[in-house]
Amino acid sequence: xxxxxxxxxxLSDLHHLRxxxxxxxxxxxxxxxxxxxxxxxxxxxxVAEAGLQPEIDAIGNVFGVHPAQKSxxxxxxxxxxxxxxxxxxxxxxxxxxxxxxxSLEGNGPPVSVVSFxxxxxxxxxxxxSEVWTGARSLSDADQRVxxxxxxxxxxxxxxxxxxxxxxxPARFTGFIEAHIEQxxxxxxxxxxxxxxxxxxxxxxxxxxxxxxxxxxxxTMMATRRDAFQGLVTFTAAINDKLGDLVTPTTVxxxxxxxxxxxxxxxxxxRVEFSVQWRDAKAELLEQMAQVIRDTAQETxxxxxxxxxxxxxxxxxxxxxxxxxxxxxxxxxxxxAPDRWREMPSGALHDASNVARxxxxxxxxxxxxxxISHALDEDTHKSDLLTGLEVLAGAVARLHPK
Amino acid sequence: xxxxxxxxxxLSDLHHLRxxxxxxxxxxxxxxxxxxxxxxxxxxxxVAEAGLQPEIDAIGNVFGVHPAQKSxxxxxxxxxxxxxxxxxxxxxxxxxxxxxxxSLEGNGPPVSVVSFxxxxxxxxxxxxSEVWTGARSLSDADQRVxxxxxxxxxxxxxxxxxxxxxxxPARFTGFIEAHIEQxxxxxxxxxxxxxxxxxxxxxxxxxxxxxxxxxxxxTMMATRRDAFQGLVTFTAAINDKLGDLVTPTTVxxxxxxxxxxxxxxxxxxRVEFSVQWRDAKAELLEQMAQVIRDTAQETxxxxxxxxxxxxxxxxxxxxxxxxxxxxxxxxxxxxAPDRWREMPSGALHDASNVARxxxxxxxxxxxxxxISHALDEDTHKSDLLTGLEVLAGAVARLHPK
Numbered sequence: 126x127x128x129x130x131x132x133x134x135x136l137s138d139l140h141h142l143r144x145x146x147x148x149x150x151x152x153x154x155x156x157x158x159x160x161x162x163x164x165x166x167x168x169x170x171x172v173a174e175a176g177l178q179p180e181i182d183a184i185g186n187v188f189g190v191h192p193a194q195k196s197x198x199x200x201x202x203x204x205x206x207x208x209x210x211x212x213x214x215x216x217x218x219x220x221x222x223x224x225x226x227x228s229l230e231g232n233g234p235p236v237s238v239v240s241f242x243x244x245x246x247x248x249x250x251x252x253x254s255e256v257w258t259g260a261r262s263l264s265d266a267d268q269r270v271x272x273x274x275x276x277x278x279x280x281x282x283x284x285x286x287x288x289x290x291x292x293x294p295a296r297f298t299g300f301i302e303a304h305i306e307q308x309x310x311x312x313x314x315x316x317x318x319x320x321x322x323x324x325x326x327x328x329x330x331x332x333x334x335x336x337x338x339x340x341x342x343x344t345m346m347a348t349r350r351d352a353f354q355g356l357v358t359f360t361a362a363i364n365d366k367l368g369d370l371v372t373p374t375t376v377x378x379x380x381x382x383x384x385x386x387x388x389x390x391x392x393x394x395r396v397e398f399s400v401q402w403r404d405a406k407a408e409l410l411e412q413m414a415q416v417i418r419d420t421a422q423e424t425x426x427x428x429x430x431x432x433x434x435x436x437x438x439x440x441x442x443x444x445x446x447x448x449x450x451x452x453x454x455x456x457x458x459x460x461a462p463d464r465w466r467e468m469p470s471g472a473l474h475d476a477s478n479v480a481r482x483x484x485x486x487x488x489x490x491x492x493x494x495x496i497s498h499a500l501d502e503d504t505h506k507s508d509l510l511t512g513l514e515v516l517a518g519a520v521a522r523l524h525p526k
Numbered sequence: 527x528x529x530x531x532x533x534x535x536x537l538s539d540l541h542h543l544r545x546x547x548x549x550x551x552x553x554x555x556x557x558x559x560x561x562x563x564x565x566x567x568x569x570x571x572x573v574a575e576a577g578l579q580p581e582i583d584a585i586g587n588v589f590g591v592h593p594a595q596k597s598x599x600x601x602x603x604x605x606x607x608x609x610x611x612x613x614x615x616x617x618x619x620x621x622x623x624x625x626x627x628x629s630l631e632g633n634g635p636p637v638s639v640v641s642f643x644x645x646x647x648x649x650x651x652x653x654x655s656e657v658w659t660g661a662r663s664l665s666d667a668d669q670r671v672x673x674x675x676x677x678x679x680x681x682x683x684x685x686x687x688x689x690x691x692x693x694x695p696a697r698f699t700g701f702i703e704a705h706i707e708q709x710x711x712x713x714x715x716x717x718x719x720x721x722x723x724x725x726x727x728x729x730x731x732x733x734x735x736x737x738x739x740x741x742x743x744x745t746m747m748a749t750r751r752d753a754f755q756g757l758v759t760f761t762a763a764i765n766d767k768l769g770d771l772v773t774p775t776t777v778x779x780x781x782x783x784x785x786x787x788x789x790x791x792x793x794x795x796r797v798e799f800s801v802q803w804r805d806a807k808a809e810l811l812e813q814m815a816q817v818i819r820d821t822a823q824e825t826x827x828x829x830x831x832x833x834x835x836x837x838x839x840x841x842x843x844x845x846x847x848x849x850x851x852x853x854x855x856x857x858x859x860x861x862a863p864d865r866w867r868e869m870p871s872g873a874l875h876d877a878s879n880v881a882r883x884x885x886x887x888x889x890x891x892x893x894x895x896x897i898s899h900a901l902d903e904d905t906h907k908s909d910l911l912t913g914l915e916v917l918a919g920a921v922a923r924l925h926p927k
Contacts, residue, residue: 308744325743329790340898341779342726342804342872343709348896353780357761364755378742379754381790384783389730389800391781399790403743471743495749497741 126524128224128233128517132510135223138171139509142203142219143211151500152215154205156243156252157185157280161204165240166287168203168218172238175226180289183263185242185281186253188292189225193235197520198297198483199224200239201304202253202475210305210502214244216490216509217303224517234524237297241475248277254478258294299449299484299523302476303516305504309495310468317511318465319489320453323405324477325374325469326442328414331381331399331435332421334359336428338386338394350429353384353393359424363400366416374469375409377402377417405442405469443477448523449486456518461511488516527925529625529634529918533911536624539572540910543604543620544612552901553616555606557644557653558586558681562605566641567688569604569619573639576627581690584664586643586682587654589693590626594636598921599698599884600625601640602705603654603876611706611903613910615645617891618704621914625921635925638698642876649678655879659695700850700885700924703877704917706905710896711869718912719866720890721854724806725878726775726870727843729815732782732800732836733822735760737829739787739795751830754785754794760825764801767817775870776810778803778818806843806870844878849924850887857919862912889917 145167146152146160154160165187169179172189180188187203190196201217218240225236242253248269255261267278306312311319336350360379367377381399402413418434425432457465468489476485490512493503546568547553547561555561566588570580573590581589588604591597602618619641626637643654649670656662668679707713712720737751761780768778782800803814819835826833858866869890871877877886891913894904 306744307741308746309740309749310744310746313749327743331790339710339896340708340873341777341781341802342728342874343707343711343898344777344872344896345709345711345775346777347774348710348714351779353783354761354765357758357765357780360755360758361762364758373748374746376742376745376747378752378790378793379758380742380785380792380794381788382754382783382785383788384781387782387784389732389779389782389802392779393781401742401790471745472741473743495740495745497744 126233126521128228128521129231130223130227130513130517135219135513138222139215139219142215146205148208149500151208151210151502152205153208154203155207155245156204156247157283162284164203168240171222175222176229177225177238180292181284181287182257182291183288184253184256184266185284186257187240189222189238190292190296191225191235191237195296195298196235196237197523198237198239198300199516201241201302202244203240204243204245206245206498208500209245209498210500212305212504213497213502216305216504216512220303220513220516223513224520227517228520234520236520244475247271251473251475251478254475258478258481260478260481294482297483299446299486300476300479301449301486301488301516301519302474303488303512304474305497305502306489306492307472307497308492311489311491312493312495314466316464316466317461317491317508318457318515319468320450320457320465321445321470321487321489322450322467323445323469324443324474325403325405325471326407326410327401327403327440328410329399329401329438330417331397333395333397333433334425334430335395336393336430339392341390341392344392349392351392352396352430355424355428355430356382356396356398358428359420362420362424363417366420367413370412370416371404371409375402375404376471377413403471407442440473443480445486446484449484452519452522453486453488453515455522456515460514460518488512527634527922529629529922530632531624531628531914531918536620536914537907539623540616540620543616547606549609550901552609552611552903553606554609555604556608556646557605557648558684563685565604569641572623576623577630578626578639581693582685582688583658583692584689585654585657585667586685587658588641590623590639591693591697592626592636592638596697596699597636597638598924599638599640599701600917602642602703603645604641605644605646607646607899609901610646610899611901613706613905614898614903617706617905617910617913621704621917624914625918628918629921635921637921645876648672652874652876652879655876659879659882661879661882695883698884700847700887701877701880702850702887702889702917702920703875704889704913705875706898706903707890707893708873708898709893712890712892713894713896715867717865717867718862718892718909719858719916720869721851721858721866722846722871722888722890723851723868724846724870725844725875726804726806726872727808727811728802728804728841729811730800730802730839731818732798734796734798734834735826735831736796737794737831740793742791742793745793750793752793753797753831756825756829756831757783757797757799759829760821763821763825764818767821768814771813771817772805772810776803776805777872778814804872808843841874844881846887847885850885853920853923854887854889854916856923857916861915861919889913
């Protein structure tokens with residue numbers, strides 16, 4: 126069977142959603158802002174017009190539930206970063222709306238829609254899907270505060286009058302999230318579709334090297350214990366060693382560096398820095414942890430420093446369901462032959478939480494120039510439409526008639 | 527001839543000077559503070575008691591001038607860092623006082639004493655000697671402000687009632703500054719005396735590498751333009767190249783580093799950093815500048831970054847007078863055989879300015895653990911006394927009777 130989506134209606138809804146909190150080419154629509162609440166109210170109306178049952182749960186997730194006993198859930202989020210792009214989350218929600226609507230019109234398979242709340246982390250990332258999947262209780266989430274000190278429990282009162290009821294995850298057979306890539310890989314390769322193989326896991330250790338702060342004129346090179354030189358030695362060494370161990374999609378980053386006392390005339394006595402690494406395979410993440418820890422110790426000995434390693438932060442990789450992935454691959458191959466690839470998701474998504482309760486799949490469209498979390502994030506219209514068609518095609522494949 | 531110094535009197539005066547602004551084992555006596563002014567008033571009284579003519583010039587330099595038409599000038603400074611050690615500057619001034627006094631008592635050669643004002647840079651380093659030697663006009667110096675925005679012209683009003691007259695540098699035949707080493711080299715070697723070969727020159731360039739800020743999960747290693755990785759590559763490369771070029775007393779330092787946006791999950795898009803290098807030879811400083819500039823360019827190309835180099839800051843090396851150096855060497859060899867060495871001064875001193883108008887020499891005593899510009903700076907009493915004797919011996923050698 127086929128699900129005949131309406132491109133014009135899809136684009137019109139996508140642009141309408143952009144009007145809530147529009148700011149230049151992007152949007153300012155953080156969770157529970159007036160713009161966010163207005164967008165959620167509009168979405169609830171739009172799913173109702175499509176023939177789905179609108180439901181808004183206590184934390185502000187908006188559903189459009191198909192009347193069938195079981196349906197496939199599609200969606201993402203409609204809240205934005207403090208200054209965000211117009212498609213981050215929005216593409217996944219409006220493509221879900223269009224596929225669900227087109228499927229209803231064409232007597233296709235039952236499809237439901239969701240926009241999770243606070244994916245962008247005003248109160249901590251992927252918060253709406255975290256509560257929906259039971260990974261965090263609502264009362265616990267209510268204690269979380271934003272950067273102004275406002276608790277979520279207070280902020281969500283602004284939506285209290287809209288809440289209908291909780292939606293049971295058991296209503297759904299699986300979840301597919303379409304999303305912008307938020308990286309440059311598809312755009313650089315001139316491709317339109319990424320079928321996600323896994324959502325990568327994440328580890329991070331914050332280290333401190335301590336040496337001896339000294340006068341940069343009177344302390345000879347041979348007697349220095351320069352903490353910044355330790356970081357240089359360490360970083361070069363892990364680059365060498367990890368390069369031999371990893372795959373082309375493994376990443377590692379030294380992104381946060383504080384040098385003390387940070388003066389041109391003083392030999393640095395202390396440096397604090399983060400090492401973060403991501404991969405789809407838990408075993409590889411663990412091997413990398415070993416290399417990184419060992420190298421920090423070796424560097425400390427070599428450079429006459431002491432080293433402290435903080436507690437390792439850890440998020441496990443999330444596998445993608447084989448059947449959903451297969452449906453997306455087959456659909457991509459049909460609609461965009463030679464213009465798709467399989468790839469891991471380097472970023473966390475609501476699908477990471479949903480994987481606890483449902484099989485998940487994910488689909489990427491390119492981000493022009495890899496730009497994300499910025500007002501000038503964008504995707505070519507043709508790629509948005511290809512993404513919509515590939516999603517519709519995958520849904521049709523999952524429910525052959 | 528011999529100059530018979532009085533160790534007890536010398537140590538008593540040194541400890542008395544410490545009482546002005548004493549703070550734990552160190553002192554808080556920045557230029558023009560109440561403690562600094564009280565110390566200068568005491569010093570003027572002490573040189574008068576010794577039979578020297580006390581003079582205080584407009585910027586606050588305190589002299590004890592020998593009545594002879596020409597004399598040898600000894601001294602350093604009595605102001606301190608905001609939190610400083612008790613011997614930094616003080617050792618040079620009180621050893622000068624004791625040698626001048628002992629020489630007068632023993633009918634030795636004519637010796638004058640100086641404590642320059644604001645060596646530690648409340649209004650910019652070595653300010654008192656800069657004005658005394660004509661390198662900066664008093665009216666220009668008066669415009670300089672401290673970190674609270676107070677101009678020197680206002681601050682020095684607190685000493686206005688003490689000013690006598692300017693002292694003509696032509697009154698002196700040369701200048702010897704005794705000082706603590708402010709580095710660990712003598713202490714590590716178990717030596718008591720450093721005879722300074724030159725005050726090293728100094729160069730500094732502040733660089734910026736600009737790459738592309740990106741998501742640390744979604745941007746593959748191969749497509750990154752990571753500015754911090756550029757700094758790692760650059761630093762390792764200059765370490766290699768400079769290592770082949772320099773002498774054991776040449777130093778270079780990356781002491782100031784700012785990473786943008788400095789977040790663990792973001793590939794650094796920009797890094798600002800300082801490279802500072804010091805050596806006694808101007809030609810070598812220039813060769814190093816070439817290596818450092820070239821390596822920054824090469825790194826930028828290699829890592830896909832752009833590079834900006836700021837204007838190079840530059841202070842030329844200051845040579846030491848051959849005769850003064852010879853007198854110090856011969857005296858050190860006599861008083862402390864096998865416990866002295868020749869060495870460059872890695873730090874700037876008042877002698878750097880005085881070299882514009884007089885032949886200069888410098889003498890170091892060890893800093894325990896290399897600690898300087900800190901309340902716990904110290905030197906063993908035996909080394910202070912050896913320093914005093916070597917200074918007296920050098921003065922005696924310069925004026926054979």
